[in-house]
Amino acid sequence: MKSISPDQARRYVSSLNLDERLRRGADPAATVEFNFDRAKNQAAVVGSDIVSFVKGVTPERREDIVNSSLLAQLAAKKQVSDPARIYDWYNAYFDVLIHIGWSVQDRGFATYSESSDNFQAHEAVMKVAASLLGPAATTLAVVQATLDALKFLSAESPWLAIFNRESQNAQTARFQVTLAEEAEDDQFLVSLMAFGIEAKATLTQVLFFKFKSSEASLKHYSGKVTINTHVLTTVRDLIKNKIAAHAVDYIKTLPELS
Numbered sequence: 001m002k003s004i005s006p007d008q009a010r011r012y013v014s015s016l017n018l019d020e021r022l023r024r025g026a027d028p029a030a031t032v033e034f035n036f037d038r039a040k041n042q043a044a045v046v047g048s049d050i051v052s053f054v055k056g057v058t059p060e061r062r063e064d065i066v067n068s069s070l071l072a073q074l075a076a077k078k079q080v081s082d083p084a085r086i087y088d089w090y091n092a093y094f095d096v097l098i099h100i101g102w103s104v105q106d107r108g109f110a111t112y113s114e115s116s117d118n119f120q121a122h123e124a125v126m127k128v129a130a131s132l133l134g135p136a137a138t139t140l141a142v143v144q145a146t147l148d149a150l151k152f153l154s155a156e157s158p159w160l161a162i163f164n165r166e167s168q169n170a171q172t173a174r175f176q177v178t179l180a181e182e183a184e185d186d187q188f189l190v191s192l193m194a195f196g197i198e199a200k201a202t203l204t205q206v207l208f209f210k211f212k213s214s215e216a217s218l219k220h221y222s223g224k225v226t227i228n229t230h231v232l233t234t235v236r237d238l239i240k241n242k243i244a245a246h247a248v249d250y251i252k253t254l255p256e257l258s
Helices: 006-015 059-079 086-099 121-133 138-151 158-167 229-234 236-250
Strands: 042-046 049-053 118-120 172-182 188-199 210-212 216-226 251-253
Touching: 006 086, 006 229, 006 236, 042 059, 042 138, 042 158, 049 059, 049 138, 059 086, 059 172, 059 229, 059 236, 086 172, 086 188, 086 216, 118 121, 121 138, 121 172, 121 188, 121 216, 138 158, 138 172, 158 172, 158 236, 158 251, 210 216, 229 236, 236 251
Parallel strands: 049 172
Antiparallel strands: 042 049, 042 251, 118 210, 172 188, 188 216
């Protein structure tokens, strides 16, 4: 796909059809308080996406990543309403990101294989992240710290409540793990990982549940993404306005990472 121009991105975002219905009990006037800090490693749950930020990424860019993810999820959800169609949903999700300045290249999913009879999704995430980022990368520790922050939360916590609600349905689940870091040329680099689980039994948990390899399969996509900041900045306010009524019900920043 050719590079997207700012005008094309504006027209695309303006034309996106999102579900106008709010979740029951949602306050359309509520706003999200991000409290992003460039000097800190931070993270947020954005629907089915777990987003981590490495020190150095500006608050504006952190908010852009969060809002982009939510826009893509809402648009994909509107286009592909059947949760069993995991990879059709991902095609729609990636298409939105591409149209707002993200350079997502090959979108093929690989089957995750585990040598033991069992696997846990969070362990699979770390193995995929180590392959993408490098096993010695300092950024890998930020992903680990984010997962650790989620691991010790109760299932009723607002973070896991949002994530579980948006990531799993009956015998299928899909979720994303995103890492943003500042590049030397004042650009920022995003590492994007996407996962799909298909099981023989109803799923009650995703990240920290032990699956039997014979009863569930996991597929994953991973890639490094550059972002056309000029394009994304151009549509920043359009995206914020588009998702405004939904944001507080889908976005929750995590407590300080250790």
